Amino acid sequence: MPMSVDFENRLYPKLEAIAGHFGTPFYIYDEVGIRDTGIQLKEAFRSAKGFKEYYAVKALPNPRILALMQEMGFGFDCSSITELILARQTGAGPDDIMFTSNNTSGEEFAAAAEGRGSILNLDDISLVEKVPQMPELIFFRYNPGDRRSGNEIIGKPLESKYGVAHDQIIGAFRLAQARGARRFGLHTMLVSNELNHNYMIETTAMLLGRVAAISAALNIQFEAINIGGGIGVNYRPEEAPFNVKAMADEILRTMSAFSQAHGYTPRLYMESGRYMTGPHGALVTRAINHKNIYRRYIGVDANMSSLMRPGMYGAYHHISVPFAKNDATEVVDVVGALCENNDKFAIQRELPKISDGDLVVIHDTGAHGHSMGFHYNGRLRPQELLLTSDGHVERIRRAETEKDHFATLTFEPKVLSFKS
Secondary structure, eight states: OOOOHHHHHHHHHHHHHHHHHHSSEEEEEEEEHHHHHHHHHHHHHTTTTTTTTEEEEOOOOOOHHHHHHHTTEEEEEESHHHHHHHHHHHHOOGGGEEEESOOHHHHHHHHSTTTOOOEEESOOGGGGGGSSSSEEEEEEEEEEOOOSSSSSOOOOHHHHHHHEEEHHHHHHHHHHTTTTTOOOEEOOOOSSBBOEEEEHHHHHHHHHHHHHHHHHHHTTSSSSEEEOOBBOOOOSSSSSSOHHHHHHHHHHHHHHHHHHHHSSEEEEEESSSSSHGGGGGEEEEEEEEEEEEHHHHEEEEEOTOOOOOOOOHOOOEEEOTTTTSOOOEEEEEEEEEESSSSOOOEEEEEEOOOTTTTTEEOSSSSSSSSGGOOOOOOOOEEEEEEEEESOEEEEEEEOOOOOHHHHHGGGOOOOOOOOO
């Protein structure tokens, strides 16, 4: 969606000064918007005892942003050692970290258990015997198999690499029991950027159905279910925003019905990332070139290595030109400088007429933007800024430098020699 009017009103009057002071390109995030979204989510699930959001660190792994989540009482969904480190640096305790990796290595299991540990969410039945010491509390990620997926980012469950298969899930908990697990949770995540709130309601009912079946088979109770993330952002102006209150109201009714039937209610967890920060970030870049051949191209000083979603799978991001000189428009491709033809932020998009030097704002980049950056062509990732609730702008990550890029070429020699 176009960034909120409130965000625009906070940002645009200062944008030229920000760009002049910090230089372009840069990501900028809106603290007020992030906090408001967190408040709305908590309020929607206020009556759910033990509800907890585990922010998906992969969406925006910046310590300053994670500190905001921690202040709101949220935990962290981690899937790598570096994400574990970032979460623990906020002061997060073991109950505040859900470690949901896949194709997990022994090194990662050791990192998950460091200190006071974390909540371990296993992706496959084969991993049970690879856990060095089975924790008392264990989750499994469930893949139901034959169920529709709401979009193409994750794909069909039957074709997905994630999760324990339907016919394996009871056996997985049985094996965990045999290794000492005494407390249990069930997790799933089947979609990404889902805008239909009914899908999350269906997911909750599906998980509760599995909980009932597993409980009956193994004579256990479940502490919690985790319905995953995947709540979407209406990137396109014509799309309706996700209705989080309608989702919450129906999920709470579904859980109440489970309680009446089974005499208890598992706690409810979720791990929204994009929903929490996606709409509250923008990539600000500057037009530096025009090219007219078979199409008209606007070259900007950011590129696909800064924001890969459009080039990777054709994702739409709204674009505005807040200081366009007049009301004239033109159809253009907005492109970066990579030696790849998919290095495009917009294709045949009608935009205000852009002149060299104009600031161009790419919306809804507060999740899976900077974190998905890469270094092809030796291009470097831009700085990150935060528009704070008191109206100041602070740098929360500097831009990468050539020295950073070449740092891994400075190392102690290591050679393995063989006799001929």
